[in-house]
Amino acid sequence: MDIKWNEILITGDPLILGSQIAIVLTVIAIVGGLTYFKKWGWLWREWLTTVDHKKIGIMYILSGVLMFFRGGIDGLLMKAQTARPEMNFLDAQHYNEIFTTHGVIMILFMAMPFLIGLMNVVVPLQIGARDVAFPQLNALSFWLFFSGAMLFNISFVVGGSPDAGWTSYFPLAGKEFSPGVGNNYYAIALQIAGLGTLMTGINFIVTILKMRTKGMTLIKMPMFTWTTLITSIIIVAAFPIFTVALALMTFDRLYGTHFFTLSSGGSDMLWANLFWLWGHPEVYIVILPAFGIFSEVIATFSRKSLFGYKSMVVSIVGIALLSLLVWVHHFFTMDAGPAVNSVFSITTMLIAVPTGVKIFNWLFTMRKGRIKFTTAMLWALGFIPNFVIGGVTGVMLGMAAADYQYHNTLFLVAHFHYVLIPGVVFAVFAGLYYWWPKMFGFMLNEKLGKYHFWLFVIGFNITFMPMFFLGLQGAVRRAYTYSAESGFAPLFLVSAIGSIILALGFAVFCYNIYWSFRYAKRNVSSDPWDARTLEWATASPVQFYNFAVLPEVKEIDAFWHMKKRNSGLVLKEEEIQEIHMPSNSGLPFYMAVVFGITGFFLVFEWHMAAAVAAIGIVIGLIIRSFDYDDGYHVPVEEIKNIESKWRKVEGGVKHHVG
Amino acid sequence: MKLKKVFALFGAIIFPLLSGCETNMVVFEPQGPAARSITQLINWSLLWMLLVVVVVFALFTYIVWKYREKPDNMDYEPPEEHGSTVLEIVWTAIPILIVIALTIPTVKTLYDLEKPPKGYEDQEPLVIHVTSADWKWIFSYPEEGIETVNYVNIPEDRPILFKLTSAGTMQSFWIPALAGQKYTMNRMETELYVVADHPGSYLGRNTNFNGRGYAHMEFEVLAQTPQEFEKWVREVKETAPKLTKEKYEEILLPTHLGRLTFSNTHLDWVNHADANSKTYTNPEAYKTHGYKGKIFEEEDNYKNDAYTPKSNHGHHEHEDVNENESHGGGHHGH
Numbered sequence: 001m002d003i004k005w006n007e008i009l010i011t012g013d014p015l016i017l018g019s020q021i022a023i024v025l026t027v028i029a030i031v032g033g034l035t036y037f038k039k040w041g042w043l044w045r046e047w048l049t050t051v052d053h054k055k056i057g058i059m060y061i062l063s064g065v066l067m068f069f070r071g072g073i074d075g076l077l078m079k080a081q082t083a084r085p086e087m088n089f090l091d092a093q094h095y096n097e098i099f100t101t102h103g104v105i106m107i108l109f110m111a112m113p114f115l116i117g118l119m120n121v122v123v124p125l126q127i128g129a130r131d132v133a134f135p136q137l138n139a140l141s142f143w144l145f146f147s148g149a150m151l152f153n154i155s156f157v158v159g160g161s162p163d164a165g166w167t168s169y170f171p172l173a174g175k176e177f178s179p180g181v182g183n184n185y186y187a188i189a190l191q192i193a194g195l196g197t198l199m200t201g202i203n204f205i206v207t208i209l210k211m212r213t214k215g216m217t218l219i220k221m222p223m224f225t226w227t228t229l230i231t232s233i234i235i236v237a238a239f240p241i242f243t244v245a246l247a248l249m250t251f252d253r254l255y256g257t258h259f260f261t262l263s264s265g266g267s268d269m270l271w272a273n274l275f276w277l278w279g280h281p282e283v284y285i286v287i288l289p290a291f292g293i294f295s296e297v298i299a300t301f302s303r304k305s306l307f308g309y310k311s312m313v314v315s316i317v318g319i320a321l322l323s324l325l326v327w328v329h330h331f332f333t334m335d336a337g338p339a340v341n342s343v344f345s346i347t348t349m350l351i352a353v354p355t356g357v358k359i360f361n362w363l364f365t366m367r368k369g370r371i372k373f374t375t376a377m378l379w380a381l382g383f384i385p386n387f388v389i390g391g392v393t394g395v396m397l398g399m400a401a402a403d404y405q406y407h408n409t410l411f412l413v414a415h416f417h418y419v420l421i422p423g424v425v426f427a428v429f430a431g432l433y434y435w436w437p438k439m440f441g442f443m444l445n446e447k448l449g450k451y452h453f454w455l456f457v458i459g460f461n462i463t464f465m466p467m468f469f470l471g472l473q474g475a476v477r478r479a480y481t482y483s484a485e486s487g488f489a490p491l492f493l494v495s496a497i498g499s500i501i502l503a504l505g506f507a508v509f510c511y512n513i514y515w516s517f518r519y520a521k522r523n524v525s526s527d528p529w530d531a532r533t534l535e536w537a538t539a540s541p542v543q544f545y546n547f548a549v550l551p552e553v554k555e556i557d558a559f560w561h562m563k564k565r566n567s568g569l570v571l572k573e574e575e576i577q578e579i580h581m582p583s584n585s586g587l588p589f590y591m592a593v594v595f596g597i598t599g600f601f602l603v604f605e606w607h608m609a610a611a612v613a614a615i616g617i618v619i620g621l622i623i624r625s626f627d628y629d630d631g632y633h634v635p636v637e638e639i640k641n642i643e644s645k646w647r648k649v650e651g652g653v654k655h656h657v658g
Numbered sequence: 659m660k661l662k663k664v665f666a667l668f669g670a671i672i673f674p675l676l677s678g679c680e681t682n683m684v685v686f687e688p689q690g691p692a693a694r695s696i697t698q699l700i701n702w703s704l705l706w707m708l709l710v711v712v713v714v715f716a717l718f719t720y721i722v723w724k725y726r727e728k729p730d731n732m733d734y735e736p737p738e739e740h741g742s743t744v745l746e747i748v749w750t751a752i753p754i755l756i757v758i759a760l761t762i763p764t765v766k767t768l769y770d771l772e773k774p775p776k777g778y779e780d781q782e783p784l785v786i787h788v789t790s791a792d793w794k795w796i797f798s799y800p801e802e803g804i805e806t807v808n809y810v811n812i813p814e815d816r817p818i819l820f821k822l823t824s825a826g827t828m829q830s831f832w833i834p835a836l837a838g839q840k841y842t843m844n845r846m847e848t849e850l851y852v853v854a855d856h857p858g859s860y861l862g863r864n865t866n867f868n869g870r871g872y873a874h875m876e877f878e879v880l881a882q883t884p885q886e887f888e889k890w891v892r893e894v895k896e897t898a899p900k901l902t903k904e905k906y907e908e909i910l911l912p913t914h915l916g917r918l919t920f921s922n923t924h925l926d927w928v929n930h931a932d933a934n935s936k937t938y939t940n941p942e943a944y945k946t947h948g949y950k951g952k953i954f955e956e957e958d959n960y961k962n963d964a965y966t967p968k969s970n971h972g973h974h975e976h977e978d979v980n981e982n983e984s985h986g987g988g989h990h991g992h
Contacts, residue, residue, distance in 0.1 A: 092871070093946050096870065159948055163869075165867050169866075169867075171827055171844070172867070175941060176937075176941050177869060177944050178944065179942070179945055179951060180948040182948055254951075256954035263958055263959055268844070269843065269846075303735070303736045304736045304737075308741035308742070335841065335849070337772075345765070345768075352753055352756075353757065356710075360745075367721050368737055370731060370732075370734050371727055385718060388714050396707060399703055400768055401695075401696055401768045402696055402699050402700050402703060404840070407865065408832075472683040476864075476865045478867040481873050487682050
């Protein structure tokens with residue numbers, strides 16, 4: 001096997017060298033810390049082998065925070081490089097790598113795990129279930145995602161980062177124009193992570209359809225559960241397209257096939273179509289759960305049930321259907337003809353209709369309410385005006401003829417940041433502040449939260465608002481520099497300053513986590529927000545079996561009405577029965593390791609080594625198929641014990657409603 | 659606080675409308691009928707979008723302000739309310755009407771842009787073939803028999819039909835002052851009609867990312883009076899050198915070039931828009947830092963082994979490409 005040892009590590013760039021040293025030091029610190037505090041066993045038993053949906057959710061969220069940091073650093077580097085004209089901070093190659101990893105990481109390894117993490121924590125609780133339908137598969141989902149994310153992340157220090165943009169358009173991304181292994185990382189790491197996501201989709205569809213508690217018909221489900229269901233359906237519809245596209249890309253790059261290449265009749269347009277057939281629904285995969293989070297938060301802090309619940313559901317389904325019918329708007333300029341462009345203009349603009357319905361429903365949920373400005377609610381409120389700007393500019397971009405002037409400019413970049421940051425990132429923050437006590441048993445500091453909010457929102461607007469105007473001045477995306485004569489300099493500088501404020505906001509968030517972890521008071525009530533849905537009917541943090549006795553649901557906002565009627569809140573001892581729970585398993589973690597190793601070998605095109613490592617995957621599958629462990633039972637005594645602890649403190653679940 | 663922010667955002671949106679002539683927003687200062695029709699469409703959409711923004715922001719501000727929690731309304735318990743069919747129909751129907759209002763001119767403009775602009779239908783368009791390569795623009799005038807690199811001269815007040823293709827990566831041809839953009843793709847031909855109203859110099863560029871040299875992939879469009887244009891063509895035919903196949907292969911290498919002018923066109927031996935044209939890839943020329951994968955031999959590649967790197971300094975190679983404007987001069991191996 002031909003291994004070019006001298007090329008494996010990236011050398012010659014001080015920034016990358018610094019990262020390499022930092023990575024080594026961090027690994028030493030983590031390994032040393034775990035050994036010194038004798039935490040290896042704890043890590044293995046409590047986290048690496050867990051199948052508990054709440055712990056898996058927390059690990060997703062932790063990964064999301066980590067990846068936000070990485071993607072954010074990428075963003076700041078880009079802003080630093082473009083702060084002044086003709087800067088020499090990053091060269092073209094380095095800049096190309098950074099905007100590529102920024103895009104991939106922010107969408108796939110930041111937004112997705114944050115939202116899937118919240119889905120994991122919240123959905124089984126909201127539907128009154130003890131776990132997801134396939135707990136071990138859920139763990140496998142997480143570990144495959146994590147394996148793919150880590151493989152992707154090491155690219156910039158080992159072998160070279162992908163540098164063809166997050167869209168990875170061919171022929172640029174092919175071997176003919178990108179002979180390095182960087183784009184192999186894209187093809188293979190995303191494939192591994194994508195498998196995990198696909199499994200998550202299947203898991204949540206089954207969970208929501210089959211595991212709802214007694215009385216919870218589909219039309220009584222909380223809105224976040226609804227959006228999770230529809231999101232999961234889009235995942236199952238769209239991700240296989242990406243799986244196939246990435247597989248074809250892998251064949252092209254590793255084995256010399258010609259699906260997308262310039263030579264021998266490959267079609268670059270095929271890649272663009274396949275990519276966006278997945279890529280556009282992907283946008284809605286991240287935006288729909290976010291809509292669900294806003295629905296929960298706005299209803300709770302307005303003390304009203306969601307306005308127009310049914311039209312909300314219909315509009316989610318409508319958005320989901322339309323999301324699969326608009327992909328061509330990403331390349332109106334490919335000259336498919338005025339008829340095709342007209343059709344896709346119309347489908348694109350139509351998305352504004354169900355989205356508008358949702359905006360007005362949220363507004364009218366607040367109307368006649370009593371709006372409490374908690375940090376979570378601030379994020380939801382900040383979302384509305386900012387997202388509307390993202391939405392109207394989206395309609396403008398959807399008008400194909402006008403798009404000929406916006407396409408690939410910073411106007412487009414500003415638009416999708418105005419959609420994705422208010423739409424997804426604000427939602428994630430809202431969700432984290434809202435459900436944090438449910439996850440950890442203490443609250444995030446509200447005062448720090450408000451600093452976080454204002455810095456982030458103001459910084460966000462200063463960063464991205466100038467980009468609309470830069471785009472109209474003719475500044476294009478992905479250009480590592482621009483001339484002084486272009487006249488772009490002042491707005492680029494404003495944008496760079498904004499990004500520092502944005503970063504400060506995120507820093508306050510990280511500090512808030514640290515501060516609250518150390519100092520926040522621990523005896524929060526199980527229902528600190530006076531909320532409406534079932535996750536608040538059990539302890540904070542939630543005991544591993546979720547509910548001692550599964551609740552029964554009679555209407556929407558079940559918990560709210562239970563509190564109002566003061567029924568179903570008190571646990572009757574005679575109702576407690578043994579609870580059947582799934583056992584932990586090390587297999588998902590093992591699979592992630594062998595998938596990661598196989599993937600790594602494939603990236604470097606060491607085919608024999610990859611084949612040998614892949615045997616490990618087969619072994620894992622064999623072990624799993626001979627696994628007869630069907631879980632264990634929690635004895636009644638233990639349940640009584642656990643329940644008495646949190647119920648004694650509170651004297652039954654609190655009910656504020658008169 | 660909230661209110662101020664809302665107004666700031668609102669101001670930022672309305673600003674370009676009020677001061678369109680004072681800023682340097684090229685999209686709002688069209689210099690030809692094609693770009694002008696798009697600007698009109700954009701202005702139309704801005705009006706409607708502004709309306710949406712105003713209504714939603716006003717409603718938002720009013721509701722959030724009016725129903726906020728205050729010390730004196732802590733006893734207020736909001737009513738049970740599940741929706742209103744009438745209201746929900748209203749805010750479904752109005753957006754649909756707005757979408758219709760936007761769709762009609764969009765579709766009309768889309769069809770119009772595929773033809774020579776109004777008022778220029780009876781003129782014979784000047785055909786210019788555009789070939790994009792990494793990282794330069796090649797303009798061929800088949801009738802005149804001349805070829806330019808990185809600049810294109812056109813006569814004013816006459817429709818120009820650009821026939822776009824690419825020698826390699828997918829790129830996008832954009833002259834914002836004159837027309838919207840279109841992709842250039844290998845073995846494909848896309849068409850773009852452009853008219854310049856009056857003489858002037860306009861910036862054109864690639865907007866579709868295609869590697870290290872992308873940021874500088876610009877060209878100048880010079881609209882001249884017909885007399886000047888004729889004169890220029892004559893001069894080029896008399897003074898410019900002939901383009902040879904060897905020279906052309908050198909041009910196709912991934913480099914930045916200054917302006918070049920030739921008194922014949924490469925269309926004589928290859929048109930990259932043809933479905934069966936040969937490819938001209940040079941994977942070796944695209945190496946950057948990092949680990950190299952296997953490069954595959956392609957049967958239809960015109961010059962597979964012709965490119966031999968001068969040295970193996972790998973990692974720094976791209977800096978040469980960026981800094982040395984006429985890099986590649988020593989690389990033709992014929």
